[in-house]
Amino acid sequence: MEDFWIEAIELTQSVIDGLLFGSTYALIGIGFTLIFGAMHKLNMTYAAASIAGAYVGLVVFVFFSAHPLLVFAVSSLASGLIGLLVYLICFRFIPVNNHLAALMATVGALFFIDEVIIHITNASPLAFPALFGAASFDLGAVWIRGDLLFVFAASVASTAALLYVLYRTRLGLATRAVSQQNVAAQLCGIDVHRTNATTFVVAGLLGGIAGAMTAASVGVLSPLLTLPITVKGLIVTVVGGLGSIPGAIIAGLMVGAAENVFLYLRGVNERDIYVLLLLFVFLVFRPNGIFGKSINRD
Amino acid sequence: MEFYFGLAQIIGIHVILGLSAYVLMLTGQLSLAQAGFFAIGAYSAGILTVLFQFHIVPALIIASLVAGLFAFLIGFPALRVRGLMLVVATIAFSEVVRLFFFNLSWRKTIDGIEAGPDSTNGFREIRFFAANGWEPYQVTLFVWLFVALVMFLIWWSDRARSGAVLRAVGEDELAAHSVGINITAVKVAAMTAGGMIAGIGGALYAHTATYVDHLTFTILLGTFAIAYPILGGLRSVFGTLLAVVLIQGVLVEGLRALGDWRNILFGVIIILTMNLKPGGLFDTQTVQALRKGLAFRDKGAPNA
Secondary structure: OHHHHHHHHHHHHHHHHHHHHHHHHHHHHHHHHHHHHHHOOOOOOHHHHHHHHHHHHHHHHHHHOOOHHHHHHHHHHHHHHHHHHHHHHHHHOOOOOOHHHHHHHHHHHHHHHHHHHHHHHOOOOEEOOOOOOOOEEEEOOEEEEHHHHHHHHHHHHHHHHHHHHHHHOHHHHHHHHHHHOHHHHHHOOOOHHHHHHHHHHHHHHHHHHHHHHHHHHHOEEOHHHHHHHHHHHHHHHHHHOOOOHHHHHHHHHHHHHHHHHHHHHHOOOOHHHHHHHHHHHHHHHOOOOOOOOHHHHO | OHHHHHHHHHHHHHHHHHHHHHHHHHOOOOOOOHHHHHHHHHHHHHHHHHHOOOOHHHHHHHHHHHHHHHHHHHHHHHOOOOHHHHHHHHHHHHHHHHHHHHHOEOOEEEOOEEEOOEHHHOEOOOOHHHHOOOOHHHHHHHHHHHHHHHHHHHHHHHHOHHHHHHHHHHHOHHHHHHOOOOHHHHHHHHHHHHHHHHHHHHHHHHHHHOOEOHHHHOHHHHHHHHHHHHHHOOOOHHHHHHHHHHHHHHHHHHOHHHOOHHHHHHHHHHHHHHHHOOOOOOOHHHHHHHHHHOOOOOOOOOOO
16 A cells, blocks of 8 residues: 555656646747748757757856856747748748748758757757756655746746737737738738748747756756657647647647656656657547647648 | 778668658658658568578568558558648657667577667677678669669659559649549558558668667658658659769768768758759759750650
């Protein structure tokens, strides 16, 4: 009986840690969803750009020993700027109906960013600062890590800011108009290219925060992070439903929790197999995701 | 000389990999599962020749069929979704396959040595060519025999009715459906054919490299598989060949003097190509320019 309780407590602890860390997946998923909603295209560079933003933040930390909060802000801004560049070189001048070319260009940009990072850092992982790393909150049997709680709070705050921009400002109105009906938005005098560029910047700002948060909770920043985050972000986008922000949030927390539970139950080598199988279950039984509309299937 | 034979083998294997993605891309679908089928082919053929002492040819055929079977099975659930969803589903499939081989351990003692897949340490003992005394030029010829076969089959079926059906589905699913084409059957057939071709490529790869481990079959390999047809253009199989020679031959091997920088250059070249020639290097424009340049009289080629 005692074993059972220990097991149950450990499991709860895994779920809590997973939910808190899952908030970074949610942010990445929101970014993918935003860009997909605006352009109906996939931006494979997104997660790499987020990590690149975190690297720029790390430069500020290493050379000016800045406060972690400033590091996060710089990461976010840098990633937003990279987002704008990615839009310009991978989407702006490629014909709108050529999905393959745009996708391939973002893959090229992914290689480029990855290689530049590897070249500069010699592919060795670098320590990344965390806030409240030493703090922890005791809730009786389980406890909450301070750094993860901060990551969670920052994710919630940035999601709230995003929702405010999307639903309470003219910029958000334009973004939603373009994503719903491109041509009609143009007829209303909305500059589609500028709105799309803004969407990329906003998504990039979120991505930079997510990249910095991931690095802060893992403790190190490494180019090896880009591919797993890309995959997890895409899974979150699909499970949540394409173009759905609430879906991405719920799916992000779910994937984070599931990942940690499988890590606890089956070990690190098999963890990702089960997360990926979870995705297949969704694709077979609920191909439109949690909140996706059937029109958004393409 | 050995080096050039090795390079020719790599180019041949990557042409097969690129063509396996090419088939499904004709139907307008993008699959990143090719790395998974490639891995299934590599491991099955390796297991057959090492653990069961098969000859390479039957091992190749069986590996191709096994990879094709998985492509067929995965085709039904995966092709219910399209576009981005399919990309994600196929990434997931190929990662599951990679993680399966990452955890697979199947050791047997053959001729006094322990051999077989050894989970994280990889599968190290695939020495069929060396054990049977094949010269490098024979191995290269063997690889290119299959390259020629696959290229010919795709080129030929592209000119036949089957090619028209695939391209019709790729151009407009609704229109294709309304002239009586069974969309699901066409897509699953293309996926299966792609899986079989990737299986052959994987089997050849395992035997020329003599060593495979899960890190060979990451998403990166799947992206290379789709990069070749996109860069080369979907107009003809020769575009894929051209792209592989360009990327593997010129970039990866030819520019070794540049060291790390050539990888950065690789990304830049992809971005530039897609901006300047979104239809691929070997698109209709290029072909027409080539025809004019060579004063080549066009005698009613069907897809000119």
